[in-house]
Amino acid sequence: MIEVQGLTKRYGANTAIDDVSFVVQKGEVVGFLGPNGAGKSTTMRVIAGSLGASSGTAKVDGVDVAEDPRTVQAMLGYSPEVPPLYTNMTVRSYVSYAASLKRVPDVAAATNLALSRVGLTDVSHRLIDHLSKGYRQRVGLAQALVHDPKVLVLDEPTSGLDPAQRVEIRELIRTLAAGDRTIILSTHVLGEIEAICNRVIFIGKGRILAQDDIGNLSGTARVVRLELARPEGAQVALAAVDGVLALEQAGSIYTLRTSRDVRAEVAAAAVPFGLLALDGKEHLEEVYLRLMGAEAKA
Amino acid sequence: MKPILVIAKRELGGYLTGPIGWICLVVFTLIAALFYNVVLVQIANQSMQLGMEEGLTEGVVQGFFGNLTVIGLLLIPAVTMGLIAQDRRERSIELLLTSPVSSLQITLGKYFGALAFVLVMISTTLYLPAMMYWMGEPDGGVMLASYGSFTLLMAVFVAIGLFASSVTDNQLVALAMSFSLSLTLWIIGWFGAALGESSLGTILGHISMLSHFDTMSGGVVHINDVVYFSSTILFFLFATTQRVEALRWR
Numbered sequence: 001m002i003e004v005q006g007l008t009k010r011y012g013a014n015t016a017i018d019d020v021s022f023v024v025q026k027g028e029v030v031g032f033l034g035p036n037g038a039g040k041s042t043t044m045r046v047i048a049g050s051l052g053a054s055s056g057t058a059k060v061d062g063v064d065v066a067e068d069p070r071t072v073q074a075m076l077g078y079s080p081e082v083p084p085l086y087t088n089m090t091v092r093s094y095v096s097y098a099a100s101l102k103r104v105p106d107v108a109a110a111t112n113l114a115l116s117r118v119g120l121t122d123v124s125h126r127l128i129d130h131l132s133k134g135y136r137q138r139v140g141l142a143q144a145l146v147h148d149p150k151v152l153v154l155d156e157p158t159s160g161l162d163p164a165q166r167v168e169i170r171e172l173i174r175t176l177a178a179g180d181r182t183i184i185l186s187t188h189v190l191g192e193i194e195a196i197c198n199r200v201i202f203i204g205k206g207r208i209l210a211q212d213d214i215g216n217l218s219g220t221a222r223v224v225r226l227e228l229a230r231p232e233g234a235q236v237a238l239a240a241v242d243g244v245l246a247l248e249q250a251g252s253i254y255t256l257r258t259s260r261d262v263r264a265e266v267a268a269a270a271v272p273f274g275l276l277a278l279d280g281k282e283h284l285e286e287v288y289l290r291l292m293g294a295e296a297k298a
Numbered sequence: 299m300k301p302i303l304v305i306a307k308r309e310l311g312g313y314l315t316g317p318i319g320w321i322c323l324v325v326f327t328l329i330a331a332l333f334y335n336v337v338l339v340q341i342a343n344q345s346m347q348l349g350m351e352e353g354l355t356e357g358v359v360q361g362f363f364g365n366l367t368v369i370g371l372l373l374i375p376a377v378t379m380g381l382i383a384q385d386r387r388e389r390s391i392e393l394l395l396t397s398p399v400s401s402l403q404i405t406l407g408k409y410f411g412a413l414a415f416v417l418v419m420i421s422t423t424l425y426l427p428a429m430m431y432w433m434g435e436p437d438g439g440v441m442l443a444s445y446g447s448f449t450l451l452m453a454v455f456v457a458i459g460l461f462a463s464s465v466t467d468n469q470l471v472a473l474a475m476s477f478s479l480s481l482t483l484w485i486i487g488w489f490g491a492a493l494g495e496s497s498l499g500t501i502l503g504h505i506s507m508l509s510h511f512d513t514m515s516g517g518v519v520h521i522n523d524v525v526y527f528s529s530t531i532l533f534f535l536f537a538t539t540q541r542v543e544a545l546r547w548r
Contacts, residue, residue: 011548048396049395049396049546050392050395050396050546051546051547051548052546052547069398070398070399070400071398073396073397073398074398076396078392078396080389080392080396082389083389084388084389084390084391084392084393084396085388085390086308086312086388086390087388088312088315088316089308089311089312089315093311097304097308098393098397100300100301100304101301101304101305101393101394101397101398101399102397102398103300103301103398143393
């Protein structure tokens, strides 16, 4: 559905993104992960057609954004990090303006649907200027999905929201993902990606560092956490297991860094010490830090 | 065609719901009424002293619009300063840039929206000629030519203001720039006159809006004056479109 090939964007001597390539299949929900300034927003803006690339191509449903931006924009919804709002308009008039711009056949119906989807029906008569940040974020989302696009590009849809609002927006994105809508979203909250996305793309300093299915990333157990009932003396036994590189102890919790998947061996070695729990998944956070750490050293 | 209308409608609505539009509208209407009275009294005194009635319409209407252009010169930059600059500052421009709308459509939509508002401003003076018809028999041709040339001149100022608003994301910079540009184009003929018969002097005289406006509002509509104003508008609309297109590259 989305094909990005060798995308590069330079600003004078600075390179915002450098030879970025990836493919997103129809119906996938892909998360962009990376530090600030890594090039997530730049990549998203190129796909949405609000920014021209220096070289490389971005195609949506086979249509090159640079060659035919209007066709792409008609089937794509984009919500930038700062919602593009006219604060002197009411919520309803703004969303219906967006609907008309996006050439929706029945503006009133599309506006009502978008408002109810993002939960803004009750405040639709209010001026955007008077809304809280969470509501404004939703108005930005309503604008992006008012034309029922096949592809949604959401740049930090939950930034600046409180935890309850985050959960709401996350649920909303999940309902939007139902069916075969393709979604790209960026976020700083790793748990969010684990909760919503099928796949994650790590970006650092304008380059793609890694991309994989969430399942695969979590499955490569490089970190094993143990909780033991009798932690005394376990240190030696655990360190003796082949493949364990490092070991930390905090009370009854041991954290092991391993070179490969040695969960079974570790469990066997831990049983005599009263194994209470073993968590062998590599958390996204650790993958993230490992990738970003490697990038910093390079 | 439709996106232009959609954008223009929103801009016009923005003027009618925001403070700047109303301030400009009220100031313009009040000052127009004031000017009209001042000019009417002046011309009436003159014609009584000189005992003539010929050319009364010309005197009143020309004097009125001559003064009103100065107000236009001051107010139009305030009307147009936010057109694109504010969209850039508040990032709402991104809605337009990511909608299936071309840069030309954005430019024309913004232009016609502001122009529609300026037409509303101008229409608030229409009761003044109506009063002249009620009191006497003014020269309809002169009246029409004056309104036409004044409107055309304001349309040029709007195009200049729109361009100024597209080069910056700061409304005050846009205001200062469109005022300076309009004023320069307005009076550049003075420098031309000072240079006398030299070729540069003649060119400056042709570029100046004042000379074109004066012949036109006198009731003599030359095609070259209309072409002059129209091509100035087209030039600034073209330049604005280029600026909007450039926004897609930063």
